[in-house]
Amino acid sequence: MLNSLPSGTRAIIGAALGLTGIAAWENRGVSEARPRSARCRQSEDGLGLLAEEIDTRNDGLLGNFPQAFSHIGLINAAADIDRVREARET
Numbered sequence: 875m876l877n878s879l880p881s882g883t884r885a886i887i888g889a890a891l892g893l894t895g896i897a898a899w900e901n902r903g904v905s906e907a908r909p910r911s912a913r914c915r916q917s918e919d920g921l922g923l924l925a926e927e928i929d930t931r932n933d934g935l936l937g938n939f940p941q942a943f944s945h946i947g948l949i950n951a952a953a954d955i956d957r958v959r960e961a962r963e964t
Contacts, residue, residue: 884927884936887914891947893948895954904959911951924948 891914898907917925917933924944926937 883930885926885930887917887941887944888947889923890914891944891951894951898951898958899953902960907951907955911948911955916949921941
């Protein structure tokens with residue numbers, strides 16, 4: 875999602891990670907979901923904290939900081955990716 879946005883766009887991290895979880899459950903699967911979550915994690919600050927939004931031009935953090943909903947989205951996306959991976963292995 876983040877890579878497909880026009881330059882200068884602000885992306886809401888929680889929403890992007892929500893779409894990552896959806897991508898994991900759809901036919902696109904884990905192979906597409908992992909790079910999406912990694913793209914969001916590239917924007918963490920030195921302590922691993924996320925803000926509300928990412929400036930897609932420079933991966934800068936924008937909006938409320940730190941943002942709990944972004945961190946919850948990251949946890950949920952990781953859990954979805956793991957659940958899909960396990961389901962497809964069985």
